[in-house]
Amino acid sequence: MLWFWPPVNVKELSTGHTVVVKSVEGAIEQMQTWPKKLPIPPKLKAAYPICYGVMEGKHTVDEARQAFDAAAREAKVWRAE
Template identity: 50%
Template sequence: MMWFWPPVQVRVIANAGHTYEVKSVEVAVEQMETWPLPETGKRGPKWRKAYKLCFDALEGMAEANDAGKAFEAAAKEAGVLRNIAP
């Protein structure tokens, strides 16, 4: 697994109300595959960028932490980012 830090808290679409802590590139890809944008049902530009960056990281062409940051931006764009205070 390719890990990134800090983990990103997201709302699980298939299980409304639940929060999932994502801290690996592989799990980020799995989560992104469940996200359409709420208002349009389509995936946005930040989703496409994060999805590509995750695969680039898996192939050794990008850093896992960069993929994690892009994943967080995509989660915000999709309306699933959870801001959980410590």
């Protein structure tokens, strides 16, 4: 697992519960549950290659966390700590 800190809290759309995302893999899993609308929101579109890029050594874990946080805010699923 590629862990990041601080975690990002998001709303689980199927249950309404808060999910605490602490890893790049968890961020990718959460983004895959978000509604698919076209055009793809720009911050979500940017977050995927950054998160996958961490696994290839192209981006840092912190860059992935920041991109995921921005995408969650854009998708209106971000929750305060």
